[in-house]
Amino acid sequence: MLMMIWRQFVMEWKLYSRDRMAMFWTFAFPVAMLLGFGVIFRGGDGPRLSVVYVKPTVPEARDAALLKAMDEVQLKVMPLAPAEAEARWGRGETAAEVLTDGEGYRLRLNSYLMAQGGAAAGLVNQAWLMAQARLNGAPEPRRIPVSVESPGGRKASNYAAFLLPGLLGLNLMSIGLFSVGMVNVSYREKGKFRRLAVTPLPKWVFLLGQVLQRLTISIAQAIVLMVVGYLAFGIRNQGSYLDLLIVMIFGTACFMSFGFALSSFAETSESYAAIANLFFFPLMLLSGVYFTLDSAPRWLQHAVTALPLSPFLSTLRAVFNDGSGLAGHGLALAVVGAWAVAAFLLAVRRFRWA
Amino acid sequence: MSELALRIRGLRKAFPKVVAVAGVDLEVARGEVFGLLGPNGAGKTTTLEMIEGLTAPDAGEIEILGQSWKRDGQQIRARIGVQLQSTSLFNKITVREALDLYGTYYPKARPASELLDLVQLNDKADAYHITLSGGQQQRLALALALVNDPELVFLDEPTTGLDPQARRSLWDVVRRMKAEGRTVLLTTHYMDEAEALCDRLAIMDHGQVIASGTPASLIAQLAIPSVVELTFDGAAPDPAAFATRLGEAVEQRSDLWEIPTRDPKGLLPRILETAETAGVPYQQVHIRRATLEDVFLHQTGRSLRD
Numbered sequence: 001m002l003m004m005i006w007r008q009f010v011m012e013w014k015l016y017s018r019d020r021m022a023m024f025w026t027f028a029f030p031v032a033m034l035l036g037f038g039v040i041f042r043g044g045d046g047p048r049l050s051v052v053y054v055k056p057t058v059p060e061a062r063d064a065a066l067l068k069a070m071d072e073v074q075l076k077v078m079p080l081a082p083a084e085a086e087a088r089w090g091r092g093e094t095a096a097e098v099l100t101d102g103e104g105y106r107l108r109l110n111s112y113l114m115a116q117g118g119a120a121a122g123l124v125n126q127a128w129l130m131a132q133a134r135l136n137g138a139p140e141p142r143r144i145p146v147s148v149e150s151p152g153g154r155k156a157s158n159y160a161a162f163l164l165p166g167l168l169g170l171n172l173m174s175i176g177l178f179s180v181g182m183v184n185v186s187y188r189e190k191g192k193f194r195r196l197a198v199t200p201l202p203k204w205v206f207l208l209g210q211v212l213q214r215l216t217i218s219i220a221q222a223i224v225l226m227v228v229g230y231l232a233f234g235i236r237n238q239g240s241y242l243d244l245l246i247v248m249i250f251g252t253a254c255f256m257s258f259g260f261a262l263s264s265f266a267e268t269s270e271s272y273a274a275i276a277n278l279f280f281f282p283l284m285l286l287s288g289v290y291f292t293l294d295s296a297p298r299w300l301q302h303a304v305t306a307l308p309l310s311p312f313l314s315t316l317r318a319v320f321n322d323g324s325g326l327a328g329h330g331l332a333l334a335v336v337g338a339w340a341v342a343a344f345l346l347a348v349r350r351f352r353w354a
Numbered sequence: 355m356s357e358l359a360l361r362i363r364g365l366r367k368a369f370p371k372v373v374a375v376a377g378v379d380l381e382v383a384r385g386e387v388f389g390l391l392g393p394n395g396a397g398k399t400t401t402l403e404m405i406e407g408l409t410a411p412d413a414g415e416i417e418i419l420g421q422s423w424k425r426d427g428q429q430i431r432a433r434i435g436v437q438l439q440s441t442s443l444f445n446k447i448t449v450r451e452a453l454d455l456y457g458t459y460y461p462k463a464r465p466a467s468e469l470l471d472l473v474q475l476n477d478k479a480d481a482y483h484i485t486l487s488g489g490q491q492q493r494l495a496l497a498l499a500l501v502n503d504p505e506l507v508f509l510d511e512p513t514t515g516l517d518p519q520a521r522r523s524l525w526d527v528v529r530r531m532k533a534e535g536r537t538v539l540l541t542t543h544y545m546d547e548a549e550a551l552c553d554r555l556a557i558m559d560h561g562q563v564i565a566s567g568t569p570a571s572l573i574a575q576l577a578i579p580s581v582v583e584l585t586f587d588g589a590a591p592d593p594a595a596f597a598t599r600l601g602e603a604v605e606q607r608s609d610l611w612e613i614p615t616r617d618p619k620g621l622l623p624r625i626l627e628t629a630e631t632a633g634v635p636y637q638q639v640h641i642r643r644a645t646l647e648d649v650f651l652h653q654t655g656r657s658l659r660d
Contacts, residue, residue, distance in 0.1 A: 007458040011451065018446040191442045195498070198406050198436040200428045201459040354408065 001205065008209025016213065026179070027221055030171045031228050038160035038233050049120040050076040052097035054085040065135055066098075066105070069127035073143070075120060096120040104128075115295070160233040165316040168222050169251060169309060170284060175214055175221075176255030177276045181263040185272040188263075188352065197353030204348045207260055211344070215252040222248060238323030246326065247319055250333055251312045254340035258308070260347035283309045305332075308339040358417070359384045359506050359537035360405065365414035367400050374400040376561035378414070382539055382554075384505075387532050389552035390541040391646065397561035398541040399439055402510050405539070406436050419505055432460055435504030439511050441495035445484040449475055449494055452483060453501060460502035469497040473527060489520035496527055507531055509540040513547060525551060545646040557650055564653045572649045578614035579644050582625060584636040585610045591634075600628045611636075614648070 017023060051070070056063055070077050080088065088094050095113035099106045107124060109117035126143065133141050187193060196206065222244075229235040237244060262279065266272035286300070287309035304310040311332035318324040326333065360382040367375040375397045382388040390398045403409040405416055407423050407430065416423060418430050443452055450466050457463030470476045473493040478486060486494065492512060499507055509528070513521040528551050531538050542548055548555050549569045556566035565572055573579070584590075586609050593604040593611050602621070605612045615621045618641045629636055 004458050007455060011447070011455050014451070015444050015446055191440070192444060194408070194438060195436075195441050195443065196459075197408055198431060198434070198438075199456060199459040199502075200431040200461075202428075 004201070004205050005209050005212070008206060009212045012210055012213035013216070016217070022179075026175070026217065027224050030167050030221060030225050034160065034164060034167055034225060034229060035232060037163050038229075049074075049116060049123060050078060050095070051120045051124055052085050052088060052094045053077045053079045054082050054097055054099045055079050056100045062131060062135055063100075065131035066128055069130040069134075070124065072130070073123045073127050075123050075127065096124070098124055160229065161235045161321055162317070164225060164229045164235055165320045166313060168225060168248070169287075169313045169316055171221060171225075172218050172248075172251045172255045172312075173258075173280065173283060173309060175218060176252075176257075176259035177262065177280050178259075180210065180214060180256050180259035181276055182259075182269060182272055184260060184263040185266050186269045188354065189268060191354065193353040203351045203353075204344075207257075207344070207347055207351060210260075211253060211256045214256045215249060218252045219245070219248055237320050239319035239325070243319045243326050244316075247312070247316050247333070250336045250340065251308075251316070254308050254312065254336050254343065257340050257343035257347055261343045261350065264347060264350035264352065283307060286310070287313055306335060308336050311335045357384060358382065359386075359419060360388075360539065361415075361417040362401075362405065363415040365401060365404060365416065366412045367397075367404060367409065368412055373561055375404070375411075378558075378561070378563055380556060380563070380566075382537060384537050385532070385535055386553040387528065387538040387540070387551050389548040389555035390539070390558055391543070391545070391548045391555050391650070392541075392558035393543055396558040398558055399510055400561075401558070402508055402539070402541055406434070406508055407431070432502060433505050435499035435502060435507040437492075437495045437499040437507075437509045437512055439514075441491065441498065443483045443494075446482050448480050448482055449486070450479040452494065453497060456498050456501045462503060463501055464503050469500060472500065472530070473497045474523065489516050492516060492520070492524065493527075496524065500531070504536065506537045506539070509538065511541055511543070513542070513544065521547070545650070548646055555646075557646075557653060559650075559654050565649065569646060572646060573644050576644050576649055576652055578616055578648075580615055580618045581642055581644055581648060582613045582615060582618055582621060583610050583640040583642065584613075584625070584629065584634070585638045585640070586635065587637050596628065596632055596634060599632060600625065614644070 053067065053070075067077060067079075085094070085097055089097060089108070089110075092110065092112065095110050095117040097108050099108060105124075105128065107121050109121060129141055130143070133139065226235075226237060258279075259276075262275055263272060266275050286304045287307065305314075311329075315326070315329040315332045315336075318329060319326070358381055360380065362378060362380040365375055365378040365380075366373075378397070378401055380388075380401075390401065392398050400409060404411045404414075405418065407427060419433055421430050421433075423430060447455070450470070453466035453469055457466070466479075470479055473496055475490060475493055475497065478490055483491070483494070492515075496509070496512065499509070512528070513524050516524065525547070528538060528540070540551070552569060554566065554568050555572070556563045557572070558564065565575070567575070588609065590606055590609055590611055593606050596611075597604040600613075602613055602615070605614075613621070613625065622639070622641065626639070628634075
């Protein structure tokens with residue numbers, strides 16, 4: 001039986017490696033995503049909140065004081081002439097901008113980017129209080145110190161570092177739902193499994209061979225992504241590689257089985273695409289790949305922890321970004337593992353050769 | 355152990371729009387080559403796929419090598435070899451890899467080299483499946499059906515779409531299977547193939563067995579063991595007037611007339627004479643023995659290829 005699984009696994013790899021185009025894109029796509037998003041959101045100097053400062057026509061003492069104080073509270077200030085600032089605002093790129101208004105200032109916040117703008121506004125206000133105290137010769141107001149850190153507290157990571165585990169997870173899900181599920185439906189449609197149906201090959205051996213092969217692909221993919229992440233953005237795995245491997249195995253088993261299970265509900269590739277998207281997009285959007293759900297309703301935040309992608313990603317991020325061990329993430333891994341087992345059993349039960 | 359390799363009772367299968375198999379009984383003895391003969395759509399493939407465990411029957415009993423699908427599915431699969439009507443493998447698997455891979459699915463497997471010899475695919479051993487010709491793919495399918503050294507082999511239209519030379523070489527492989535003591539159940543719509551290969555056969559039409567027996571006994575059942583044929587250059591004319599004159603039944607085919615008879619020697623001079631006086635523009639005259647084609651025609655009123 002082990003021999004059968006092994007041969008199935010080796011054959012899957014051979015067949016896969018002969019499809020050069022598919023192999024290329026499997027590896028190129030996540031790397032392109034990482035490079036693309038990483039560069040777009042890098043901003044050059046780490047995770048600082050930025051604010052546009054509309055330059056007054058005649059700078060006064062208070063302006064210099066505010067600028068100095070804003071720098072002290074670690075705001076990234078972009079001084080722009082009024083016309084430039086307005087154009088940038090019009091393009092929707094500005095989250096918050098500071099304008100001169102009479103004796104003081106006014107803050108304009110972009111309603112679409114409230115998370116960044118709101119935080120920046122708080123810092124601007126703090127800077128202005130400091131600047132006023134200094135201008136009036138009053139005692140320096142004492143500030144509450146702020147530090148910027150990743151949740152695990154080890155390293156202040158940038159967006160690319162937040163993105164990388166997300167891409168790993170998203171990638172697993174897309175291999176599972178599209179590469180595994182789609183390929184199986186189309187092979188079944190083309191009758192490629194019919195010949196297997198008249199052999200004693202058990203369905204679970206066939207499925208397990210495929211899951212194992214996809215597992216090695218996804219690990220190879222993860223290695224490529226991590227190397228690129230390190231070279232391009234200096235992102236490093238902060239945790240143990242063994243923990244990372246364990247999390248990846250759980251995730252792969254889960255999403256590959258998910259793909260198999262879903263594929264049993266579709267008769268044709270076309271209907272499969274619709275079904276897969278039905279699962280892919282909600283899982284992707286709700287599971288913190290691109291943003292966190294801090295502002296979502298509480299029930300939704302609880303609900304997504306029961307879906308597989310969210311606990312998988314939180315554990316992956318905890319290990320990768322924060323160097324946390326797996327000890328505190330037993331429940332999350334259990335959720336992913338339960339999905340993996342349930343999906344695999346469902347897949348074996350429903351799998352059809354023809 | 356049962357002397358029968360296969361016993362089928364009352365097998366039925368209906369699809370939403372058509373009753374494919376309407377009550378089929380079959381018995382195949384161990385070691386014989388048994389043919390299911392019939393036109394396309396007669397229900398041969400559906401019958402075979404129910405026996406192979408690919409399609410669930412609506413009703414009926416199937417006993418294979420003394421076992422039943424309900425209880426002994428995995429054991430049956432290990433003891434039978436199957437060639438499907440079209441075997442679709444992964445495009446980029448090589449011939450040798452396919453044989454090795456399928457070998458691992460069985461408790462015992464014949465070495466790939468032996469199978470490659472048997473079906474003469476040695477020079478294609480390392481070619482991808484997708485690069486093989488139709489005949490080569492069929493031979494690979496045949497080799498795959500033999501990979502587990504099966505007791506019972508199912509071949510679904512093994513020679514359809516092959517050129518005459520490829521057909522002959524496939525026939526040799528089937529004869530070798532019989533010589534090795536295997537039981538073979540094959541479907542075909544070629545009469546010559548059934549006559550050349552099968553010990554016994556069943557003729558199917560509209561989902562039912564309409565006649566069965568050895569090829570010779572089926573032909574002998576016909577009251578008319580011989581057929582005189584008049585061939586024409588182009589389409590055969592209406593034979594009604596000629597038939598009346600001759601006083602015998604004449605059947606019109608696309609480019610020939612057929613006159614079944616028990617006494618070809620006596621009838622031939624009369625045919626020639628009548629044709630001469632009536633000015634029938636025939637090209638050639640043949641006398642042939644009745645074939646399975648005639649049996650089928652006699653049973654169904656239709657030609658096999660219609």
